Amino acid sequence: MLKQNRHLTASATNAHEVTRHNDPRLGPYPSSLNFYTVPPPYELTLMEFETYALDRLRVLKAVETAFLRAKKPDAVDRFIQTAHDEHMHLNRNVRINGVGAAKLYQERRKDHISHFILRLAYCRTPDLRRWLVKQETALFMYRFRQEEKAERTRFIQDLNLDMPVVSNAERASVATELRFTHGWSRERLENTTFYRVPFENVLRLVARQKVFVKHGWAYVPERDQPVLIANAFRSQLTAALEATAKAVPRMDEDDRLIPVLSSIAKQYLSNTYAPATEGHKDRVKHNEVDGLVGHFPPCMRNLHSALRRDAHLKHVARLQFGLFLKGIGMPLEEALIFWRTAFHRMTDDQFTKGYAYNVRYNYGLEGKRTNYTPYSCIKIITSNQPGPTDNHGCPFKEFSKNDLKLLMKSYGVEETAMTDIAKLTKDGHYQVACTRLYEATRGNAHRLANASLEKSKAEANAPLVQTVEHPNQWFDMSRISAAQSQPSRTKPKNLTPAAK
Structure with a gap:
């Protein structure tokens, strides 16, 4: 939770240590990907607070617009990339020698802080929470798609998500059903990793008949692993926002943070247009x-x-x-x-x-x-x-x-x-x-x-x-x-x- 005294600081009393990348120069940010499970333990000025929040809002607005209006997946990614590179640029680890670890650290620090600021601002109503969860999940998955495969694998391993891998014996016991569901050959089936999760966690895949379900468990092939990652991100952020909403009323009413957060929240869906009300070019009679x-x-x-x-x-x-x-x-x-x-x-x-x-x-x-x-x-x-x-x-x-x-x-x-x-x-x-x-x-x-x-x-x-x-x-x-x-x-x- 961010708390403002002379500066804005984040308490990480209950934070657990983040698994670090092999390069210690990146500190607590081993990857460009982040599940935001740990609050940021930093001080920042009010100017930084507002700037970080508005930059992230611009990116989230671009994410929303891209998914609503672009027709093809590659067009969605290009549309997001333009705003992302301008306001919340994140270099991947492969660029560490080119741009330097210090730059990667600062980019990821801003990403970390700005996410938690918007949690505070957008936790107050169900509509705001739903909007933030939807756009943050989409932004996370955009970044997930852009990351190198090795980094994605390392990140998932570090998360230690509850995604049990189906054993060879269990896969063999349902091989006929899996082959029928996916239309695969025996060889391809044997070379595919499956995850077993509660079917309610992948309702969209179930509705599209993309997974085999048995006794309430869905068998999800590795190709659909991003769906599981997105669901995990969505679930933890939803729970975190609800917890934050309960904590916000306990903040001091005279804290300067309150009006700043209220102002940020009012920019829900963004509001960047400012019509002229004085000195207008045409005087309307x-x-x-x-x-x-x-x-x-x-x-x-x-x-x-x-x-x-x-x-x-x-x-x-x-x-x-x-x-x-x-x-x-x-x-x-x-x-x-x-x-x-x-x-x-x-x-x-x-x-x-x-x-x-x-x-x-x-x-x-x-x-x-x-x-x-x-x-x-x-x-x-x-x-x-x-x-x-x-x-x-x-x-x-x-x-x-x-x-x-x-x-x-x-x-x-x-x-x-x-x-x-x-x-x-x-x-x-x-x-x-x-x-x-x-x-x-x-x-x-x-x-x-x-x-x-x-x-x-x-x-x-x-x-x-x-x-x-x-x-x-x-x-x-x-x-x-x-x-x-x-x-x-x-x-x-x-x-x-x-x-x-």
Whole structure:
């Protein structure tokens, strides 16, 4: 557990000694692989604490994006490698003479510390824990695949996992069943190592009929050993996060570590887009909003549609939409006119007393006088759960299956893309689903506007656009792409889906 006094230190009171590589210069990091069973016993500054955590978050976000959007395994690895080499580079032991043991040690120390920082930040809710376990397991397995076979074997031996090897006699007793399961020759079967594990540990292999099961035990061939390693990593990290979650409330409330951890946790799924709210290139007037709706992401189109239909929006919806408009360049004076005009069923006095204050509040002229920024996707997704009569929130999360289908049809999405988007939504990948919608409806314009990047992206099998992190990011990408690809026609088709 990391604990901060003057510096941030990690207590390793109960830590066991890590098996060391033959080269003592690597200290407690004999391999680029790590199961993170021992807390890091180091001091570090708050600056290092935040930097390490954010660098690891960037890598985990790239891991998530790669598995969701890259089509082929080699494309997944290339996508991860780019972010990994930039933010969390780890040289393998074969490079020790080329780069030096000191560099390997520092890289692995950062990896060790950053993992435990994210444990502290992401242990607080089941959703955060699930996300961290999923991405950390995927990152570990990426590194496992990249490592030399000899190092992988040594690492597994050092772990001493509960993976009993099936004896020759036991293998012979089930040889017929194993040959039938795998379609192997007798010779290949005799030359293959099998592990016997509880079948519930390899349910995916069982479901795909990739293993033979007898009396509750699954016979896993050596080729599927990575599945066992991944399951072991996943299980120990899940248990560790649950234990950490119980320990966090006992930390001192006035500890400077608490707000830092909270800030890191809020960057769940990352939030790197920062729309300009001052000095915006284009000043948006109140009567120009309807003409810009074609550039709005689904969440903001939905709010705009509800506003025009009902001449009203509830408090959270007004915040969400009002700050978005502020982010695209609408100044305070125009915002006051926009909202007064939109709420046309009430008197001037009603608007002034009930709503003008909130508009000024968004611009930092009332209350705490904070210059509020537009909501990011993750804030929209995770905060202020909407009720049945509310319009705010993320359509990909809140819409019913039928409403989502109508939404996609209103955008003119083709059947193949609709299937992809529906699956991403069902699996809870709301931002990726939104990004896929952007690609399906604005892909051609984006390609034309970014022609110089297109060839390199295609060669790397990279996604067409970065995952949408912010409604204003969608707006800016759409408007810029339309302007650059069709100079004389900057407005896309204005298809406004029905409000929920």
